[in-house]
Structures are given as structure tokens and as C-alpha cells.
Amino acid sequence: MVESTVAIETNGLTKRYSGIEVISAATFSLPKGSKTALIGPNGSGKTTLLGMLSSLITPSAGEATLAGHSLTANSQSFRREIGVLAHRPMIYEELSPFENLQFFARLYEIDEQDSRIEDLLRAVGLWQRRQAPAQILSRGYHQRLALARALLHRPQILLLDEPETGLDPEGIRLLDELVLRAPDITVLAATHLIERASSWSDGVLRLERGRIVEATAKPSKTDAPPKIEAPA
Amino acid sequence: MNPMLTLIRKDLQLTWRDRSNWLSALSFACISLLIYSFAFDLVATDLKPLLPGVLWTTFLFVGVFASSQSFQREWDSDVLDALMLAPISPTAIYLGKALTNVISLLAIELVLLLLSTMLFDTAFLTAELILVVVIGTIGYISLTTLLSTLGTRARARSMLFPVLALPLLIPLLIAGVRASSAAMDEPIGSAPWILLLTVFAIWSTASGLLLFPLAVKR
Structure with a gap:
């Protein structure tokens, strides 16, 4: 085939x-x-x-x-x-970048979640801010986090x-x-x-x-x- | 972890972090019970027949106060779209939210039952009454969680929610009051109020499961 x-x-x-x-x-x-x-x-x-x-x-x-x-x-x-990145980030602002990705990783049942999340957060430059609530991060960082969320499940x-x-x-x-x-x-x-x-x-x-x-x-x-x- | 458990865990985590809504509801309910207790002090007659009504009126307003905000967080930041894109069914999203609300409201109701026991010198923490409260809460939350979705979509939630919810909740409230009276050994006739309460809970849960995917569909 x-x-x-x-x-x-x-x-x-x-x-x-x-x-x-x-x-x-x-x-x-x-x-x-x-x-x-x-x-x-x-x-x-x-x-x-x-x-x-x-x-x-x-x-x-x-x-x-x-x-x-x-x-x-x-x-x-x-x-x-399918991965989607919109002009609005579609993230929980009360959760930290790590918690946001952890939540979606569980929903997508991704293997080796912690290492995948670490790789992505390092790639988008958010690893140092991984524990900060998303609501205190800038709009640009929200969009970077949204990018990581869209790529999380390797669409x-x-x-x-x-x-x-x-x-x-x-x-x-x-x-x-x-x-x-x-x-x-x-x-x-x-x-x-x-x-x-x-x-x-x-x-x-x-x-x-x-x-x-x-x-x-x-x-x-x-x-x-x-x-x-x-x-x- | 099961996707629905993931949703419940996340919702409970967020509810705990942003607990101002539920704490406001709890404060309001405690103050209401306190006022009732002082008002009833002036009445010479037997209070027991009045207490189920006091209890359910308090539950009603606590529930409206808290559960009308159910999907506000998801709508405000468009996260509902991200949830709809995930490989989970919309019914899992609804059930996750409803179960979180049931757990949160039952926790408040437990505090209220304890407070009522102290204020009115009547046994509220009995197995029969707790069963009635649990069934009533499931029916109540199943409906209000669904309606909070409709209200938010219409962008008139604060007005639309009580207008839609209160008339639909009348059968549940009547059955809840009567079944509570029966659980407190008050004479209420032979009508099977607990059965009506159970039927309402099943109906509202089934309605939520069937209608939620349509309510969030674009």
C-alpha cells in the first residue's frame, strides 16, 4: 500500500x-x-x-x-x-508554564512527559520561568507557551x-x-x-x-x- | 491518568488556588444560617418543620453563587477550545467540571449541616439526610453546570443563569425539602420524595451529558 x-x-x-x-x-x-x-x-x-x-x-x-x-x-x-496555535494563547493563566504543559500532556497521554515538557520549555525559553504563574508572564511569553502546547503531542x-x-x-x-x-x-x-x-x-x-x-x-x-x- | 481524573485534578487545583468564589459563598451561607437562627429564636412554635426549607434555600443560593462561574475561566482565556482540540470527549469535560462542583458544594454543605446542628440544636448529620443532600446536590450541579455553559456563551450569564436555572430547579427544591423533612422524621404523607429527587438527578445528569457537546459546538 x-x-x-x-x-x-x-x-x-x-x-x-x-x-x-x-x-x-x-x-x-x-x-x-x-x-x-x-x-x-x-x-x-x-x-x-x-x-x-x-x-x-x-x-x-x-x-x-x-x-x-x-x-x-x-x-x-x-x-x-493536529496542533493549533491561535492569536489567543489558550492556556490557564492561573497555572505555571510547567503545570499547563503537564495538564495537556496528561490529556494527550504523552510518553515521558517530564522530559518532553523540559525540552519544549527550554526550546521556547521558558525553562527559567517554569514555576511562575502564567498570569504574571508577558503576552509574548504566553504565546511562546502556546507554541509549546501546540507542539507538545508532536502533531x-x-x-x-x-x-x-x-x-x-x-x-x-x-x-x-x-x-x-x-x-x-x-x-x-x-x-x-x-x-x-x-x-x-x-x-x-x-x-x-x-x-x-x-x-x-x-x-x-x-x-x-x-x-x-x-x-x- | 484517566483524562477525566486529569480534568478533575486540575479543576480542584484551580478551585483551591482561586477559592474566593467558594469562600464568599460559604460566608454568605453561614451568615444566612446565623440570621435565621436569631430570627427563629423569637418564635415560640416548633422549628423543626421549617428547617429543611432553611437548609435548601441556603444550598440554592450557595450553588447559584458558585456554580454560575463554572466555565468562566475556560471562556475568558479560550482554553475550552484547547480542551475541545484534545483527544477527549466533550462529555468528559462536562463530567470533570460537574464532579469538581459536586465535591466543592458538598464540602460547603457539610460545613453548613454542622453549623445548623449547633445553631438549631437538631441532628442534621444523619445518614438519611446526608443521602438526600448528596442526591440533591448531584441533580442541582448537573443542571447548573450545563446552564453555566449556555449562559456564558450568550455573554449575559449573570442575568440569564438565574432566569434559566431557578424555574428548572423548582421540582428539585420541593423534592429536596420534602425528602429532608422525611429524613428528619417529620410527617409528610406517603409521597416518595426521595424517588422524585433521584429521578431529577438522573434526568439532569443525562441532559448534561447529551446537551453539553451541543452547547459548546460552533
């Missing part, structure tokens, strides 16, 4: 709120290991598309497959393959929604190193920083008023060039 080279595949993915289409029949596929920038003006549907792909928002129509798992099945094995696919929010230049360097230039992770990242995106992305999906209006691929840094397909 030949292993699929596609990480994300959508077919007619649509979301309606009160009859208004926020995402209209999005159809595209992203190869494994590709890094794709999702761009578009405010209100174009980037967050909704990422919300559907992460299973947080239920599609009104259409289907998607991520890492070989159907989106509609929304199984626990599907959720083990195959990362969905990022304006991941640079709150990060200083050092934080952005960490984001690039750990995620955007990591060879084994497939990344789909919504961003407004188009010039910066051209430095890390293999391809671009442009959304306007809920429709994919542009899908371009740049020469790949990997052996298998990434391919983005959009509806005609």
Missing part, C-alpha cells in the same frame, strides 16, 4: 451562519511537509477555515481529510495529529492563526525554527505579514469573501514539490 503524500485535502468545504456563506466550497490539497500561508483581508474567512480544519467549527457542507483522518469523524486519533499538522501575535524578534525566530522551517510538519498559517510569509512558505492560499481566489505554489525546499489545487 502506497502511503499518501497529501496532508490536508478539502472538498467543497463550506460554512454558513444564518444563511450567509462565510466559506464557500473551499477545495484544495496540501502535500505533507508543505508550509502554506493563508492570506486575505480581515473578514475573509481565514479563522473560520482554520476552525473547520481543526474541528472546532462544524462545516455546513463539504469534507476534509487531515493526516488521513476524516474531519467529519472527528475522532480522537484525528485530534492527536503532523499545525494550523496557525496569526502566530506572530505578541512575539518579539526572538520569539519569531523560535517560531521559524521550531515550526515554519521544521521539515516534518505540515503548516497552514493565516497571516497578514505577507512579506515575511514569502520567506518560509512553499505556497499561498488567498481568501476573499470566503472564496479561495488564488492558490500559488513556489518551488519546494523538499524533494516532492508541494501542490495546491483550487477549484477552477
